[in-house]
Amino acid sequence: MRRWLMTAALLALSTGCNKTPEEKVGPTVDGQLEPVANPHQPGDFGELPDPEAQNGSVGRAARRLTVSQLDAAILEAVGRRWVNGSDGIDARATSLGRADFALVSSENTEPNLVFAKFLEDGARFVCIAQAADELKQADPTKRTLSRTLPGTWGDLRTLTDAQVREFLVYNSLRFWGAPLEGDELTKWAGFFTQAATRAETANPKRRADVLAVMCIAMLTDQRFITY
Template sequence: MRRLLLLVLVALGTPACDQNASPVSPIQDGSLDPIGDPHGGGNNGGGSTGGVTPLPDLEDQNGRVGRSPRRLTVAQLGRSIETAVGQPWKDLDTRAASLGRADFALINAESTEPNLVFAKFLEEGARRVCLDQATAERRINDPKLRALARTLPTGPINDLTTLDAAQTRELLVYLSTRFWGAPLQGEELTRWEGFFTKAATRSKTLNKPEQGLAVVCIALITDSRFLTY
């Protein structure tokens, strides 16, 4: 009986001990307690980024955000040349070590540095592949079966100097899109048009129109836009 009386007194006395406490507002449905800024800056309504690192300034990276361009590996280079030109680089495997491929005996990591050795062997390969393809396409009458001269008129390719400005630009836009994934335009297209005109004139003098196509093909392959991603 005495124990029961003590329990009653404790129960009655509890509210008295909390008379000065602030009343607790009940949580309403659909409401949440405020959450602090996880980045440490808080939300001050003024667009503060707090602890978030802002994106780099475009002007500080030549208009680029993210990683720097990477050079193609030997395997990627081989596939890219075959896709763009229309035939594989047959001597690629014999040049692979010089181009940076790892042999996993002495070298276990592939080099993708754009050094002078890479540039030398790449130009050599581009000359062979482009000239072989251009020579083959000279005798192909159907433009749909060509890779380099797809936009040129039906029939054999005998004289590139007969192309007018519109046809030349159409060919260059097609080739740049095929090799780089982006078309030439503006002043750069004008410069390439002059380059093509000189190559066409030279190839006519030699009576070898395939060389005019090959020169443009080589220039496209050795451009950094073909070698990086």
Template sequence: MRRLVALALIALAPACSKSEDKPLPPPLDGQLEPVPNPHGTVTPLPDPEMQEGSVGRAPRRITVAQLDTSIRTVVGRGWECPANAPSSCVDLADVAPSLGKADFANVSTENTEANLVFAKFLEDGARDVCMAQATAELTVTDPNARVLTRTVPTLTGTAGNLTQLSDAQVTELLTYLSTRFWGAPLSGEELPKWKNFFTQAAARAETIKKRDQAFAAMCIAMMTDSRFLTY
């Protein structure tokens, strides 16, 4: 029995060898030969709808040095105490360690986490910087020399009544400010919300006879927005 099985295997061996050595048929005209993927397995990108509309790395918070440069560039002045400021005044240099700046003695890596401490100090700084700049612009007659109120023709007298600004003028102001602070103009559903915010701030400012506070409120809101702090 074993002899019969051995003979059968010997008889089948040439047939298997012939079938394995048989060449493949030539490719048809217009048919490309398959090429193996040199990159191996590629992980697909996540669905934007599952990532709040974005794909890629998470936003990063700017450093203290970048924050200082951004405030000076956008608002026109730095976060610093004036010469005649009271001793309780706190500027960016005072709170820089709390905002994550490394001292290279105890901390060698800057912390760029957008935590509650950062948000609290930034809100205080934004209030000081924005109020000072908005107040200073009340006495500047040349619109091109102003920063927060550049698109408003005048800020004095009855002609400067903020509640009398047309819808087009409010849109122009918000488009200018959002582009200045965030690098992109307000649009879509956000624009009416910010217009309503400015309208309320303007009405309040006219009631208390302090027009600078309307622009300071816009400045504070845009500076504390995540679009000003992340990239």
């Protein structure tokens, strides 16, 4: 009997010595956390969209301004509302997408051709009127679009390249919230110079047309009507 007990004890010791470190169970240490397996496996996450295929954006698609937002944006950027009787923004609100809650219960914010047509009409009205008023205003601080131009501005062809670029950066910030820069700023500067040359050649009395043209171009740009 004693020999059998000794044999059993030796077998138990030899079994414990042959266990690998993973098989050995040590005493539990207070405060020690057991390892948790990573639930995520390779391939669980899809690849991000290609920015080049989405105009540099990987987020949500751009949204068009509502009629109320457009009204406020024009007033802020240009300095006056689009109010022109039967052709103003209030009269064209339904065509621009505002819900009438009779036949249409939700506002349409799709950038369609009807919206683009009426927006161009509105841009012409507010920009031409504002440019004409600013041409008569000698105090730059009381002007909106031409605040960076000299107190009394005449032939805009005499502006330096730095003045033209300052004007464009200032207005791009007003209209889009982002400044023109790089090659795009150079192209817009060329556009400004071309408009100034044509206006001066056609009729010096219509110098305000240069300011109006730049205003219309920025107001009808997609960066103005989307966010």
